[in-house]
Amino acid sequence: MTFPEQIATAQGTAAGKSVHLRVLATTDLHAHLLPFDYFTDRRDSSVGLAQLGELINAARAAAKNVLLLDNGDTLQGAPLADAAVAEIVPAGRLHPMIVAMNALGYDAATLGNHDFDFGLPHLSASLEGAAFPIVSANVHCTAGYGFVPPRCILAREVTDSVGEVHTLRIGITGGVPSQVAQWNKPHLQDCMAVGDMLDALRGEVAALRAEDVDIVLALAHSGYGHLDAAAGAENVALQVAQIAGVDGVVAGHTHKVRADATDLASEGTYAPIVQPGAYGSHLGCIDLVLDRAEGHGPWRVRQSRAANFSSKQKRALGVETRGRIFADNPELRQQIAVEHQATRAYVARFLGASEVPLETFFSVIAPCAATQVIADAQWDMAKPLIATDPILAQLPVLSAVAPFKAGGRSGPRNFTDVPAGPLRLRHAADLYAYPNILSVLRLTGQEVVEWLERSASLFRQIFPGKPGLQPLIDHDFAPYNFDRLAGLRYQIDVSRPARTNADGDAVFDTAGRIRNLCLADGTPLGPRDEVLVITNSYRAAGGGHMHAAEMAEEVISARLSIRDAVASYISKSAGPLNPVVEPTFSFTPIVGAQVVFETGPGALAHGARCAELGLTPLGLAENGFQQFAMTLP
Structure with missing residues (x-):
């Protein structure tokens, strides 16, 4: 049974009319727009929002009601971002990531900690061209106002299981680790305050519910963490999912790939969570089946599914893909091509030379x-x-x-x-x-x-003295x-x-x-x-x-x-x-201990260094790392 068929079956089991809402999410794109590695000046098919564009189109084609959200750390992390801060945005052009997100039709986004890395003036200039709301519940200017709105409400027409149309009021809020105030102290000191993420999100969720929204989605730029994490913890997505009134959570920050549907069996239920990796490696997807008691009253989440799809899993969504994001938009393609070439030229500037490899x-x-x-x-x-x-x-x-x-x-x-x-x-x-x-x-x-x-x-x-090879890393x-x-x-x-x-x-x-x-x-x-x-x-x-x-x-x-x-x-x-x-x-010598050292497959090209360190190649591990036998002298 394909994914859409599973959802259709779920819809059929819901009492009365039901609405299937598909929530798509990206996180930690870190300015990886194209499938290109500017560090090596070569194509890299494993990264890039453009790669996910094809998957986003497929996901939309397989569902009637779709939202597309981004969870922050979008504007920094690759040479495209460096070119944007040095040349593109100062020249009055839109940040290339914002251009692409507008073209893909993002519905809302939040900020990540690295989005502040270049300072507030650049961040403000980069966000100005966004055609979608950007929210953050716990980031405030010291003058007493929010840097961006703490929440927003999206009114979206949705089609139910029998073809009738309803207006769904969707509340969106988001947050960033409070530690960003310290991590980016040189940029934020005396002008920005960042409160506790959990406290802020609890307040915004309650405010959204008071405004009669039908569902609430939380964009938590935070790793999963632990349910018993202390106040002010950096990674709290699991705790966000337990906030009363939250119907879905997008996690991020730690670059992991994980997804969990609603847990109704254990003590302390939580909303579905998805964390879709980094650099455009995966597209997160939360499918919610909503219904209403006896066909009226408030909507409620009846069933859910959370999953991540890599850019290579296009057919997993049940339809043929519809092409890349630039295929039917020559003007956009030309604009992105100009910024791509500008970035390549920017990072190609000559600095000097090295007599030895730097790896x-x-x-x-x-x-x-x-x-x-x-x-x-x-x-x-x-x-x-x-x-x-x-x-x-x-x-x-x-x-x-x-x-x-x-x-x-x-x-x-x-x-x-x-x-x-x-x-x-x-x-x-x-x-x-x-x-x-x-x-x-x-x-x-x-x-x-x-x-x-x-x-x-x-x-x-x-x-x-333990027999066999022991993993070191x-x-x-x-x-x-x-x-x-x-x-x-x-x-x-x-x-x-x-x-x-x-x-x-x-x-x-x-x-x-x-x-x-x-x-x-x-x-x-x-x-x-x-x-x-x-x-x-x-x-x-x-x-x-x-x-x-x-x-x-x-x-x-x-x-x-x-x-x-x-x-x-x-x-x-x-x-x-x-x-x-x-x-x-x-390393302190350990008598009789041999270990397995795992590193990138590219290490094999540095044979002299392997010999110098006493490494013996063993082959690739299932996780893709190159294994070497190593004796701790």
Whole structure:
């Protein structure tokens, strides 16, 4: 039985007349409009809103009553966004993502945390051209008014199971993690307040119900989280689904693919939830069957189904696809083509060269050239600022860096792989994916240990003497949270349990994994010794649940983009880059333990690096990662 047939059967079982409402959703598009990778300047059929356009048309063709919603983090994350902030929007043209969303006929959207990354003036300018309402319940200007409306009501004519037409009043509200106020503090301080998402959504849902809406849909730019999550938690979509009066939830933020229909069996029912991945990988779909008691009175959700469909699953919706979003719109096609070529030209600007490949396939098991370039660029930017303060200038200076693209939940294709040779602006953006601002923190040695313990939670626990190969990497851990602190030397003992869970929202009382901690010159770093750590505004605010960074004293906050610093460092180099990679960390030897290290298949092209690290290829895992056998020395 096909999906539409299942819904038709469900409609037939509802008492009296029923309405099938299909809610389509995207989330975390991160400026991936076309199936194109601007970092490598090649087509990439796995990403892009344009790819989903064909699926959206198919989903609409298979249902009479359809809504299309977006859940935020739409305007930042790919070179198209960088070109938009630098050239496209300042020139008075619409943001290309807004152009495409208008063409696809989005009904409503909310904001994500990364939509604030370029500051409020750019965000306001980008949203002005939207032909659909954009809502956010918990974002307010400090002057006392909302940045965007907290809610909206869509009046839509719908056709019921016997062909009669009704006007359905659909309430839409949305929210963003309150942590965005800290993550984007340089942009939002003194001008924007972000309240608790759950509290705000409860209020807006009640307000919508008081305005006699028929159903309420919540756009929660938040991961699923846990039902017992503390107040102010970052990921609360499950709790949003339990708010009385909510009929459907779109989740996001954590880039996972998950869907759950209404739970009527367990204690504490919740509304259906869908979380459709990221970058246009999936289209979320919540199908609601509504009916009314004895044919009149308020509409209620009788049955539901939640599912995600990848761009390759077009026929799963039961009809032949209707073509891509540009096929029947030559004017739109031409407009997007102009912005596409402008983006390619923008990121092709020459910066310099590198004598060695800059890749992240092995970054989590050994320090690498890619992260060393970032560390060196941060030192180059921050040291002149530190030198102006004679007290700070006396302290050791560390540089915290992480591989932004190194697998994890984003999958086996999510790696940086810049070959030796010319370096262009797109390569700098590949190395440093976000427009973060420079921050310098003062920490004690004990706080440094806590910082490193959080990073070391990337690894699974390895048991000495256990037969067979043990998996080393926890792919639920986001690798952009695997910081190494250049300027230190330390070992990671993975025979011990991790200090935190993968998300970092649970901290365990364990002995810890960090051993033999000292400065680069061999001087031990004691618990009370002080150091400076160069990092970014996101991490300084505790982003990635890096509590040690959040609790540290920020001694320098400069309105300087670290990504710009990386580009500047490359361009002013006297010759091709050949970074001296610091041996920052290594693993504590575990006798008799062999592990499986999983990374991107592209690692096989770096045979010399594999040999240097003692890796033996084993083949592809079911999850698409390349497996290597590895001995912990």
